Amino acid sequence: MKKIITVLLSLAVMCSVFAGGATEQVDMTGSVAMVLSGLKTDQAFNQYTYEGMLRAASEKGIKTAYKENVTDAEQVEVIRQLAQQGYEIIIGQGGQFGDSLATVAKEYPDTHFIFSVGKDTYGLPNMSAATVSxxxxxxxxxxxxxxxxxxxxxxxxxxxxxxxxxxxxxxxxxxxxxxxxxxxxxxxxxxxxxxxxxxxxxxxxxxxxxxxxxxxxxxxxxxxxxxxxxxxxxxxxxxxxxxxxxxxxxxxxxxxxxxxNWEGLGYLEATGELTDGKSHVVGMAGNGISAIYNNLSSEGVAAVEKAKSDLSAGKINIPD
Amino acid sequence: MRTKQKIIKVPFIGDLIYSSGHTILGILLGIFTGGLLIAISGVNPFLAYASMFRGAFNSLQSFSNVLVRSSPLLLGGIGVAIGIKSGVWNTGIEGYMYIGAIGATIVAIPELGLPPIIHILLCFIVAMLFAGLWGAIPGYLRAYKGVNEVTATIMLSYVAIYFTNWIVSGSPLAQEGAYFPMSLPFAESSLLSILMKGTSLHPGPFIGLLMCIIFHIILKYTPFGFRTRMLGYNPFAAQYAGINSKKQIVMTMVIGAMLGGLGGAIEVLGLKHRLYMEFVTGVGYESVAVALVAGGEPIGVMLSALFFSILKVGGATMSIETGVSSSMASIIIALCVLFVIGVGVADSKRLKKRDEKDPGKKTLSFKMEEAVK
Known part of the structure; x- marks a missing residue:
């Protein structure tokens, strides 16, 4: 047993020696990090907003990072870690991130934070909120x-x-x-x-x-x-x-x-278009939502199209 | 030189031999196998582990994260460890944390006009009271009705989780119009202070470490500790010696639950300053692994909880920096626990076989006698 322990300990030492010089200076201009409450493969808003960020990264050439499955207990620590690493925009994907984003936003006034799928900016100039309508x-x-x-x-x-x-x-x-x-x-x-x-x-x-x-x-x-x-x-x-x-x-x-259109929302968040310290609700006008017709009657389709134009014209009063 | 060894009975698995040598070997094998999995996922395991190491020890801030994450594991770990000492598996820490946090929330939300230290102590006491009563249920069922405590505690944990969901979404304590189920914010006087600027370091981890030392002394040097250990080593001998084993079982379950409840209260008072839905996320079950890796020793719990926290905090950095799946840290933890158990069980079986072949040697029974001492 002693021999096995010695071999494994040697491997561990080798590991730390090999990895010693791994750090390098990286340009963080326009960099974006996203924290997700679930997996980036959940076929729901975690995945699609993440994919939106990836599209923004490939189009704009910005550095990105993500951390999926962030638990309640580690939210502040993960967000703070990303802020320490110099990411310019940090997006919290989910209603549970609001308080934690606000906590770290107060500590890092030069970093921009986006509370996604929420509407509260906590009165902070470096915190924005964004959701679909x-x-x-x-x-x-x-x-x-x-x-x-x-x-x-x-x-x-x-x-x-x-x-x-x-x-x-x-x-x-x-x-x-x-x-x-x-x-x-x-x-x-x-x-x-x-x-x-x-x-x-x-x-x-x-x-x-x-x-x-x-x-x-x-x-x-x-x-x-x-x-x-x-x-x-x-x-x-x-x-x-x-x-x-x-x-x-x-x-x-x-x-x-x-x-x-979660993917579109993730894209907008990552490109920095929503970092104005305000709350954004992306509806039909911003391509945040779309109506798809399958077996709906022609009368029904016409009614939905009319509702769309009435909503755009502000004729229908619904809170947003 | 022989390392100190003892026998632990693991439900559904059987006897495992525990020693610091076995634990180190198990952990190293877990880390090695984890490295292979990281390599298979296409990432250099050396870089990944270096990133993990940096994440935990890069700065005082990083290490403060390790301490913060260790807080519930320390308290939960001792809760389970006391159970192991008395021969019961108190696997309900997850539920106790929720119930304790509910108790703390009830007294933390209103402005009571109390000085902070009194308000915080009140939150702790109510949390422990709530969790203690909750823990008394499986304790009573195990001691007096013979209900398996693992089943009872796990089932009750689910009840606690759903009860918390209701508290934060449908009760008068819930925050209306929230984007996630959460309670109303706690009063300022009930919040644990931050010990280091720019971190979340609160007194929780130090309370946990203190509890480990206190329970080490209690278990080793008090009549209660002696009764607990004796019950665990040999319940029949304990009964013949006049120990009220039923009462002792209930007591250890209740104490474990109170520690779990305190852990839950510290999480909500120190970190989020509200009660959230599903805020524990498996830490209670990890406490069982912490206690197991520690061999049921409170001092071992200190090391084991810190080790788990290093993997968790470092694992987050590893995931961010190298793109390794976020589940990898949990997989490495699970591998370490499995190898610690596996090495112990394999050694126990090897010695049993040797005993059967050569009854004169009686190696395993010797180890059991040594363990009782």
Missing amino acids: YSEAGYLGGIMAAHSTKTGKVAMITGVFYANQAQMRDSFEKALHDVNPSIEFTAIETNDWSDTDKAYNAANALIAQGYDVLFPCLDAAGAGVAAATDDSKNKAVLVGSVADYAETYDCKSAMGSVTF
Whole structure:
């Protein structure tokens, strides 16, 4: 055993000797770092915003870094570490990063911080916030759902009603009732953004209660809702949000989807276009969200197009 | 020269021989295998480990990160270690941390007009009380109803996690309109002070280190410690010696839970200044590994918790600088734990076989007698 320990210790010493001179001076001008709450391969906003940053890096030739799966306990430490390394823009991807970004932003006034998927800048001049317009997405989804229901019962399914999802729910409900005030609406939480089984069971429970249009706002768990409506034998259809359900989940019962352009948001954040210390909500005008049509009736498509122009013209009052 | 060896019974695995030599060998094998995996992922393992080393020791700030990350591991680690000493597996640290943090949150949010030291102590006491009561449940079930404590504590941890989710999203303590489920902010007087400017270093790690020393003394030099150790080494002998083993089991579970609860309270009072959903993220389970690598010794917990923290903090730097997957640090930790267990179990089996072949030698039973001493 002593021999093995000696060999392994020697290897460890060699490792440290070899690695000694690895540091080098790097130009940090325009450099961007992104901290992600999940994996950069999650097929949701972590992945797409990260890909947006990569596109910015290849187009603008800027240095980038990322740290995925950042836990609550290590947020401040990781963000501070990136600030110490001299990254000029640091993006916190997710609502849980707000407090930690603000803590480090106070310590590094010359570094710019972006609270992504949030709207609070904490009153700091070097902190900006950016998100896509959940309100506009909810409204367009509501118009699609109102033109898809036969039973007059529509349901929204989400992981947890954070501030953004609550805003989406309210504008979705407003759109439903703008089209038909008698539509019955419910909204439920599954408490999990990626558990497809939970989402599948929740969707089936709603279908059993007569809800014939489901509006999921989920990450990977959206596949569960898509499977439930596809399996319902035409009892229910789906109006997607965040992702294009027909394409991403091969959902045959999708009437349409309101997609979020996370990649575009990540690109804008990384190119430094949002570092003005303000809160940015990127909606249709900024290409933050788009409406995709699958099985929606021509009447429904026309209604959504009208809603889009009314929203752009400011004729529809929804909070953003 | 022989290193001091002892036997630990690991649930579902069996006896493992523990010594500092076995631990060092296990850790080195873990680091070596981790290096192979890093190489397979296309990164130079020497550069990756150098980056990890820099991340942990590059400056006082880096090392302060190591200390901050060690705080919950130290407290959780001793909580589990006391259990190991008494022969029970207190694997519910994750849940105790959540429940302790909830207790601290209840008294940390309101402005009570107390001096900071009193307010903080009040938060600690309530946290330990909450977690202690929570820990008494699996303790009672194990001692008086024979329910497996591993199952009970893990199940209760899930209850604690979901209870916390409700506290931060649906209870009166939740912050309305938040972008992530979180509680209202804590009162200024309840927050742990920052000991070094430009870092998150709070008194938590030093409280953890102090607790390790205190429990080392308690376990070694007090009647409570003697009863605990005796129960762990030989529960039947302990019973014949008049020790109320049921009461002792409940007590060790409750003390472990209180330490876990204190760890949770320190995390929220020292770092985020609010209670967040899923703020523990597996640290409670890592505490079990910390205690296992430490062989259930509080002084060993100090070293083992610091080692885990070095890997975690250095692992973050390694991931940022070299692009190695963020999971690699966790994989290396897991490999080290597996090798420490594997080396111990293999050695235990080797000695058992030798004992069977040559009953005159009785090497393993000799080691067990030595362990009891």
